[in-house]
Amino acid sequence: MTESPLMIKSKELALEVIKICKELRNSKCEGALISQFLRSGTSVGANVREAQYAHGTADFIAKLQIALKECSETEYWIELLIESGYYSNKTILEKCVEVKKILISSVNTAKAKSE
Numbered sequence: 001m002t003e004s005p006l007m008i009k010s011k012e013l014a015l016e017v018i019k020i021c022k023e024l025r026n027s028k029c030e031g032a033l034i035s036q037f038l039r040s041g042t043s044v045g046a047n048v049r050e051a052q053y054a055h056g057t058a059d060f061i062a063k064l065q066i067a068l069k070e071c072s073e074t075e076y077w078i079e080l081l082i083e084s085g086y087y088s089n090k091t092i093l094e095k096c097v098e099v100k101k102i103l104i105s106s107v108n109t110a111k112a113k114s115e
Contacts, residue, residue, distance in 0.1 A: 006102050007052070010045035010067070013099050016092055017041030017074070020081075029086045037077040043070040044099060057114045061107060068103040071096060 021038045044067050051063035075096045081087040 006099070006106060007045070007048055009095070009099050009102065010048045010071075013071075013074075013092075013095050014042040014045040016095060020087060020092060024081070024086060027086065029081075033077065033080065033086070037074065037081065040070045040073040040077060041096075043067075044074060044103075048103075057110065061110045061114065064103060064107045064110065068100065068107060071100045071103055075100060 017038060018041075021034050024034050024037075047063050047067035047070060051060050051067065054060035054063055075093065078087075078093045078096055082090060082093065
């Protein structure tokens with residue numbers, strides 16, 4: 001089975017989050033901030049993966065909506081990291097927003113097909 005662009009991009013986002021968290025630990029960033037960022041950033045792809053084996057359309061939509069919430073939370077942590085000066089590369093924010101847009105589109109398409 002080939003992976004969807006959403007699966008690929010959400011996994012890439014998670015890998016980038018892990019890499020950034022390693023950098024943040026070395027720069028003595030607040031531990032709680034790193035933990036929250038790591039948790040939400042890796043959860044997006046995990047929920048997308050889980051949606052692929054959902055028990056029907058409603059479950060599929062629910063998993064994607066959870067992924068969307070986690071992605072939105074991740075976006076918030078990235079904004080905090082950038083605005084607080086702990087991290088300056090905005091590429092991760094752009095990747096996160098791209099995944100969020102794909103998730104929104106996927107949820108809307110799945111809902112439209114289920115009606």
